[in-house]
Amino acid sequence: MEKPLTGRMRLGEGPVDLDAYEKAGGYAALRKALLRMTPEELIQLVKDANLRGRGGAGFPAGVKWSSAPTGVDSPRPKYVVADADEMEPGTFKDRFLMEGDPHQLIEGVILTSYAIQAEIAYVFIRWEYTRARRLLEQTIAEAYRKNYAGSSILGTRYSLEVRLHVSAGRYIAGEASSMLNALEGGRAVPRPRDPLPTISGLWGKPTVTHNVETLCNVPHIVSNGAAWFKSLGRTQDAGTKIYGVSGKVKRPGAWELPMGVTVREILEEHAGGMRDGLTLRGFLPGGASTDFLTEQHLDTPMDFESIQKAGSRLGTGGIVALDDRTCPVGMAHNLITFFARESCGWCTPCREGLPWSAEILAALEKGEGSPGDLEILEDQCRLLGPGNTFCPLAPGAVEPLQSALKYFREDFERHIREKRCPWK
Amino acid sequence: MILTREEQRHSTLSEEVRSEMLAAVAACERKRGAALDVLLIAKRYYGWISDEMLRELAVILEMSPAELDSVATFYNQIYRKPIGRHVILVCDSVSCWIMGYDLVRVRLTARLGINLGQTTPDGRFTLLPIQCLGACDQAPAMMVDGELFVNLDATTIDEIIQRYP
Numbered sequence: 001m002e003k004p005l006t007g008r009m010r011l012g013e014g015p016v017d018l019d020a021y022e023k024a025g026g027y028a029a030l031r032k033a034l035l036r037m038t039p040e041e042l043i044q045l046v047k048d049a050n051l052r053g054r055g056g057a058g059f060p061a062g063v064k065w066s067s068a069p070t071g072v073d074s075p076r077p078k079y080v081v082a083d084a085d086e087m088e089p090g091t092f093k094d095r096f097l098m099e100g101d102p103h104q105l106i107e108g109v110i111l112t113s114y115a116i117q118a119e120i121a122y123v124f125i126r127w128e129y130t131r132a133r134r135l136l137e138q139t140i141a142e143a144y145r146k147n148y149a150g151s152s153i154l155g156t157r158y159s160l161e162v163r164l165h166v167s168a169g170r171y172i173a174g175e176a177s178s179m180l181n182a183l184e185g186g187r188a189v190p191r192p193r194d195p196l197p198t199i200s201g202l203w204g205k206p207t208v209t210h211n212v213e214t215l216c217n218v219p220h221i222v223s224n225g226a227a228w229f230k231s232l233g234r235t236q237d238a239g240t241k242i243y244g245v246s247g248k249v250k251r252p253g254a255w256e257l258p259m260g261v262t263v264r265e266i267l268e269e270h271a272g273g274m275r276d277g278l279t280l281r282g283f284l285p286g287g288a289s290t291d292f293l294t295e296q297h298l299d300t301p302m303d304f305e306s307i308q309k310a311g312s313r314l315g316t317g318g319i320v321a322l323d324d325r326t327c328p329v330g331m332a333h334n335l336i337t338f339f340a341r342e343s344c345g346w347c348t349p350c351r352e353g354l355p356w357s358a359e360i361l362a363a364l365e366k367g368e369g370s371p372g373d374l375e376i377l378e379d380q381c382r383l384l385g386p387g388n389t390f391c392p393l394a395p396g397a398v399e400p401l402q403s404a405l406k407y408f409r410e411d412f413e414r415h416i417r418e419k420r421c422p423w424k
Numbered sequence: 425m426i427l428t429r430e431e432q433r434h435s436t437l438s439e440e441v442r443s444e445m446l447a448a449v450a451a452c453e454r455k456r457g458a459a460l461d462v463l464l465i466a467k468r469y470y471g472w473i474s475d476e477m478l479r480e481l482a483v484i485l486e487m488s489p490a491e492l493d494s495v496a497t498f499y500n501q502i503y504r505k506p507i508g509r510h511v512i513l514v515c516d517s518v519s520c521w522i523m524g525y526d527l528v529r530v531r532l533t534a535r536l537g538i539n540l541g542q543t544t545p546d547g548r549f550t551l552l553p554i555q556c557l558g559a560c561d562q563a564p565a566m567m568v569d570g571e572l573f574v575n576l577d578a579t580t581i582d583e584i585i586q587r588y589p
Binding site for chain 2: 086087088089090091092094095127128129130131144163165166167168169170171182183184185186187188203244245246247252253254283288318320322323326330331334335338341342345
């Protein structure tokens, strides 16, 4: 089984350094692209490879690139921003990639920048990722020293400035347009969807934003080709994916596996199944903002379309397992409380609806729920759903709530009927 | 906005800090683009941002103090109130919650004698909740002064507290 993203990492040996990275073929993709490929050829290659965004939305990377204006009269400077602001609860894949093989990310950033002919690239990283920050600072400095970044890269006419931006927290900053406001020194509130950031992004200039994992795939596609990349996936989706599992399983962790392996394979073979004495009741397939799925979905392939057909989203691929000794109402309360706190307050349904929902769930947990509460929660799920809010935060927030109400209805009702949390 | 002579004489920033901030501002396309950089530099040296300091930073960034305050109060890692010598960030997101966040919180609040959002009377610790630290596979987790601690239980929590006088 090929593991392009993690293949160079050695357990217990610390991050892959520049020397090891180069010896294992690192920066050969950059050399190949800059010396032998036009930006248009690079964009076409990534389109052909069907690389889809690994941050949650799954948008095709090549299509995003080609929506940025090209040509001598396009607005300048153009920007590429790597979203390393990983904050989706249950997700730790980007930290794993940055701490394990930081040059891989930087090579992906430079290649992407070359494809859209960007002048400036940012790695936008959260303050709390202190180890990854230190590593990336060093990695970027090394890339400059070897002339993989900076002016006239590898003797070509292409120049790129690579910057590390340390952000200061808030989940919403991971939403692409909010991230641009953060980079401009403002509050990280979302922007209208139109115009697209690729047309008018940072400081009003064309900007391509990508998740860390997406960018890490780019060097491998350049080195090995589109057909190879497509062959890595087990279903129609291409490449590998870093899947994670947390919760009360025997071996929580992250693994690089072919796109489209089943949930069962990840949970049972890699995570070792549930701890002794516990059974699985449900799981969030891709982080906090994805709908619960249950045992009946264990044989679903973990790819974009299959998980969507099952009623959820692949999201980040960070699976959170719910066991039979953990209260599903309590878990929904924890999730909604998170989103209520992280709402930027810009639009009313999100600002008001999430705290309201959190209060109801808290009351249920305290045994103070009343008949009609579940109907109010269902109303909230609808009112905070797609189309009613300014950005995807609230629609994402109610995904686990609406599915918890569906799959764990009896548990919610027991809280009201028995006037207590049966797990306490 | 221009600082009064009185304010210039009583600058809250050392020359070293000020020049580091000016370098961050110079590296950005527009001055205000360095707002977070400047706030984080202030955090690194002083821990928190007082009203007086905020006014000075606003001048450096060519923003109004009110606008800079709206930015400073938006982000988790910028503190507008005094903090303790050490800041403990306890992850309360879903994986840590499943794996025992409540026990971690109870242990910490009992040992320190304060609630979340408070500072110990001796000024040693500030205890704050934080969203997912990306250590879900080693939950429950917390961070002290930027250092990550994982697989917490009562014993390890007590040991960690001892390390920060």
